[in-house]
Amino acid sequence: MNILTLAASLAVITVAYGVVTFNAYTDDEKDAHDIFRILMRPRTPERYMPKSYFHKHGIKPATRLSTFTVRNCGNPATESSKLVSLQVTPDPIQLPGEIGVAFALDFYRAVQTPLKTSVQIKKRVLSNWITVPCIDQFGTCDYADFCEILDMIPECPQPFIDNNVPCQCPFQQGNYTLPKTQFEVDISILPAGDYFGQLNMTMNNAPVACYQVYLTFA
Numbered sequence: 001m002n003i004l005t006l007a008a009s010l011a012v013i014t015v016a017y018g019v020v021t022f023n024a025y026t027d028d029e030k031d032a033h034d035i036f037r038i039l040m041r042p043r044t045p046e047r048y049m050p051k052s053y054f055h056k057h058g059i060k061p062a063t064r065l066s067t068f069t070v071r072n073c074g075n076p077a078t079e080s081s082k083l084v085s086l087q088v089t090p091d092p093i094q095l096p097g098e099i100g101v102a103f104a105l106d107f108y109r110a111v112q113t114p115l116k117t118s119v120q121i122k123k124r125v126l127s128n129w130i131t132v133p134c135i136d137q138f139g140t141c142d143y144a145d146f147c148e149i150l151d152m153i154p155e156c157p158q159p160f161i162d163n164n165v166p167c168q169c170p171f172q173q174g175n176y177t178l179p180k181t182q183f184e185v186d187i188s189i190l191p192a193g194d195y196f197g198q199l200n201m202t203m204n205n206a207p208v209a210c211y212q213v214y215l216t217f218a
Contacts, residue, residue, distance in 0.1 A: 032133040039123045043193035045216045059127040065194040074210030081209045082106045092216035095188045102180035112170035116202045117146035124194035
């Protein structure tokens with residue numbers, strides 16, 4: 001998950017939660033909303049839980065999420081891009097607040113619309129990873145063209161402009177680097193807890209990128 005995805009997520013959240021409406025749901029839709037509301041409750045990250053918590057619930061302390069981690073989940077030999085490095089601070093992330101981001105990203109080929117994207121978001125509850133359902137285009141969702149999501153970003157952050165890093169499609173072939181930069185985020189993307197995220201992108205059925213991230217919000 002890079003800062004582009006963060007910015008796009010903020011745009012989606014703004015649209016999703018700008019107006020609250022109540023509709024008639026099917027049983028499956030009602031269940032999804034109930035699960036979503038439960039998972040959006042703040043939970044104390046497992047790294048802060050006492051040993052008695054793990055003993056009570058039969059959880060091995062060694063399995064708890066203790067650090068920010070990102071890894072490739074595709075085939076780097078066939079993908080159109082490569083995330084060379086990504087650093088996000090602080091760990092755990094505390095929002096609203098200031099977040100530090102640095103990354104290096106290579107595009108071996110130009111990437112443009114339509115950028116088909118599958119996003120998975122899971123939250124850790126009693127050592128189990130529970131899928132956050134897709135509600136109002138936020139959560140575990142499929143997007144026909146993620147470029148349209150990026151288009152919701154009103155303007156590229158100034159540090160992107162200063163370092164010639166694009167934040168909207170198309171992404172031309174080349175190497176892009178953002179040195180460590182502090183961003184002020186004035187809303188909470190996700191409530192406190194441990195999370196897993198996966199982003200899988202394809203263009204015309206060809207792999208562009210697949211990355212998984214484990215992170216904690218405090």
